[in-house]
Structures are given as C-alpha cells and as structure tokens.
Amino acid sequence: MSQSGDDPAELPGEIVLSTAGETVTVTVAGTIDVRLVLALRKVLHEATSLAPDTLRLHLLISVDGAELLARVVRETQGRFQASWRRFLVAASDPAVVRLLAGARVEAVFQPGLSAG
Secondary structure, eight states: OOOTTOSGGGSOOEEEEEEETTEEEEEEESOOOHHHHHHHHHHHHHHHHTOOSEEEEEEEOOHHHHHHHHHHHHHHHHHHHHTTOEEEEEESSHHHHHHHHHTTOOOEEOTTOOOO
C-alpha cells in the first residue's frame, strides 16, 4: 500500500521529453487537467517533428487522467503508424491500459515506470 504522496498520479501534472539516439520519450506524470492535455498535444507534435524512428509515451497517471488523454494519444498513434514509425505507449496502472484499449489505443502495462 503506498503512502500519500508516493503515487505519481497524485502529484501535480508534468511532462518530460527526453531523447536518446533515434528514440524520443515523453513521460506524463501526476494529475491530468485540460491545460496539461493541451500542453501534451503540443509536445507530441514537436516530438513528431523531430522525426524519430520511435516515440515512447510513458503514462504515470490515474485512470481519470487517461480519459482526458485518450484522444490526443490515439491521434498521435495514428500519425506514427501511417508513417511506418513506432509509437509505444506504456502505463504504470493496468486500469489506464484497459481504458486506452477501449479508446482504441495500443498500450502495455509496465509496472516499473518511474517519473525520474
């Protein structure tokens, strides 16, 4: 059982972009609100313009946040698949993976994800 403050989904929302070779990783953690979704859309667009071979999206969020992000993630996944590049989505919460699957987003459960 995690103590209050240990769950990344309870922290203020943040987006972190990192690059390694031909891979761009975008990590979204904390509480998701409309402002953060709009910022994520912009960050994913910028990440796409870097033309990486692989774009990874790591979600350390609650299922409530996933509902807000689903459309943006689905649109990005479609653009990457259309250009024959890899877009990988991983979430630290299995409920987020299930919600995204219902929104037609391919995602995997990865319990070891961390914000740092």
